[in-house]
Amino acid sequence: MEQYIPNWLKQRAELTPMRLAIKTKTREITYEQLYEKVQQRVNYFSTKNIKKGQHVAVLMKNSIEMIETLHALFAIGAIAVLLNTRLSKQELAWQISDVEATHIICHEELEPKLIEVGKEVTIVINEKITLHEKSNAIHGYTFDQVATIMYTSGTTGNPKGVMQTFGNHWSSAIGSALNLGLQMNDRWLLAVPLFHISGLSILIRSVIYGTSIVLHERFDAKSMNEAIVKEEVTIVSVVTTMLQQMLEDLGSKQYPASFRCMLAGGGPVPKPLLVECLHRQIPVYQTYGMTETASQIATLAPEYCLEKLGSAGKPLFSCDIKVEKDGRECSSNEEGEILVKGPNVTKGYWKRHDATADSLSNGWFHTGDIGFKDEDGFLFVLDRRSDLIISGGENVYPAEIEAVLLSHPLVIDAGVIGVKDLKWGEVPHAFIVSKEQVSKEEMLDFCTNSLASYKVPKEITSMDELPRNSSNKLLRRLLKEMIKDKTDDKN
């Protein structure tokens, strides 16, 4: 019999109604108050004809309304499709169409981004909406029921919608608690986007744990540090670039002793930065995870932060990790592709049976990332998927940018790689072959129309030919070497 999961927010409001659910700069809301608001939103969305099983696109910025919207969709049993607010109009229109959304819920200020979408019902969230009637139709879930869809891209082709079930989210929250511990006074600072799994998973943990979220609309190093020092924050989720800026802002000051965990994901944290944190007694927990694993799949246990510096740790409880090369499991310290397994791993990609079959076999998900396990079983992630560019915590997929470059009438071949950047970790760099000369400015303008700004190449290099192998596969490695040589020449 499939495992039944009661509605998380309803149960949390029944169990501990007076606990603080969310704190923003201007508001505080308890679980009881949050649940009341969500019941009103369920009623409101029902009047807009949102029903169980429908795909509802959500284009919102971090806010209490966004959290209420997500809980309301969960309660209805509609599937929330979380859209990156930084995407271009074209990218948004494509995802909304691909996912077959019946409705789009968006913040008023983001509505102009939707001019290219189809005939979906758009529900604009602004202050003019008055909510009053409450709905009692609050539903629980089953383990295997899809809760959310988030789009990620592959090495080739269009982005794919990762289906995350309630069981995935539940298992992720439980696995995290078993690793990081759980204190009734925990306050998790949420300044990463709620439309990413890093942010959404904080929301889900808080309602299951009965702990609080300190919610920031966007990342700002100074505000983050202030919150940690003054708002009794105990845990923060960051990516490398955030951590760097926070350390700079912190200067010679210290975090309070009650601050117990800086969860650092979104790609490996450079070792010098980890060492600096260690010296400054900042408890950094390196973690490894992705959209397909509903956040963390491995996190370094506290007792090993020194001895295994730079490792992403071991699998969360109930999960498993192995490293494979040419179809066989690697020995200790041997590099290969990282495969992961566990109840938090997606059941597949929306409508992409081939991509699902390619990625998942016998419960093992092929991450495409490269790493090794040391002799004690600790995972070291060397590089995210060979072609993946991680820029300020956002995944940037070369294939997407290349597709846009190739759609320019004069471009006949294109390749994109990530190059190191002090502030963002990496930024995209494009190489093009064109029929006749095209200015860098024109190409950048062209990209800006179709791509989120963080995906627009920072450099464009014109070439006579791109390095490809006999099966016409682009040799990104050679492009990287070109850039490296150039950089070396400069030094």
Place this chain on the structure above:
Amino acid sequence: MEQYIPNWLKQRAELTPMRLAIKTKTREITYEQLYEKVQQRVNYFSTKNIKKGQHVAVLMKNSIEMIETLHALFAIGAIAVLLNTRLSKQELAWQISDVEATHIICHEELEPKLIEVGKEVTIVINEKITLHEKSNAIHGYTFDQVATIMYTSGTTGNPKGVMQTFGNHWSSAIGSALNLGLQMNDRWLLAVPLFHISGLSILIRSVIYGTSIVLHERFDAKSMNEAIVKEEVTIVSVVTTMLQQMLEDLGSKQYPASFRCMLAGGGPVPKPLLVECLHRQIPVYQTYGMTETASQIATLAPEYCLEKLGSAGKPLFSCDIKVEKDGRECSSNEEGEILVKGPNVTKGYWKRHDATADSLSNGWFHTGDIGFKDEDGFLFVLDRRSDLIISGGENVYPAEIEAVLLSHPLVIDAGVIGVKDLKWGEVPHAFIVSKEQVSKEEMLDFCTNSLASYKVPKEITSMDELPRNSSNKLLRRLLKEMIKDKTDDKN
């Protein structure tokens, strides 16, 4: 697809091998060492032909060997049938036969208790056994797979084997952590029997959480207090009689601030005792649970210990509780039968399809216990199942004692009730109707041969006739009033 659960001990030993698993008065053992021993026991038990799916009776006292034995049976996939070491030879023989055990594993000193058993293979655990070879055949589980069987009795008839699945145990451990929190330095003092769910659930929590057990063979107030003060114990499971004795022994001393939870189950704790604990700043968490719910189903959240004194709290996360009378749900403060639901609730009784069908409907388990929910949804347990006697934390079932009394050649009718007792909470009191006079001593001797000592009536009253209603149902209430009148006369 049914949820897969990896072998808990194997994963724990892989994740945090160096953490302390068990501490006794004389030994300390890490998870790595425990796992090594368990692998040896798996090998040893395999040579004795123990196989997956078999029922293996375990008659052991609290000890590291018992914990190793249980983990080894889990790893093999054999079902551990936990026998109460205080049962009489006849009672043991009956349960072993009823459960169709293929093997019995027992401590050497308990072997004499097995003279009445049948042809099962007996494996005696003593210091002469040398374990060396390790088995690698360590298996994971599925959510619905039976892990353990424990016998409890109903209002009539023979004891019934409660089947507890790995999913039940897992859900119980997770629900407890979400309520009590989870600290890496937690040490749970285990002085209740491992053959009861109160003890076994501590074992299961510790391996899932990666925390430590401080293991005592049996309850002793002074040793418990010493352990709390000197061994960094953070959590203890107790029943009322234990708590009383511990307070007496503690005198004017205090527990350290790191001691964070006295989990009090096995029947309601008297309010004066709760008040005393409150004054002495001892953090008592009242809890309600039973064998059929794999330990706690409700526990009072810390913030309500004062305001809702005497309540067993609210359901654990993922669980649900309701109170019913005459087939309809009671209103606030109205008394009725307590029904419970959740992933920790048993799937039924071994081989007793009728009893299972009587107790479980639509996932709701009928506890037979009486209570009410107040206007805020807090459960108050008034009395465990009307006929149930809880004596020093042990469940005593009148039907069992009555069956023994009735087997005496001269006894023609018998009834048993619980009467209040300062030390044990309650003790059994028997009423008999006999063909000719039988001395109290003779009856007590007769009972001692067939019953565990805690079940032997403390008093026997001869009567001409027992109070029964028109359908011949014994009116225990009237027997209780007789005793009460007698006590009142004395005062």
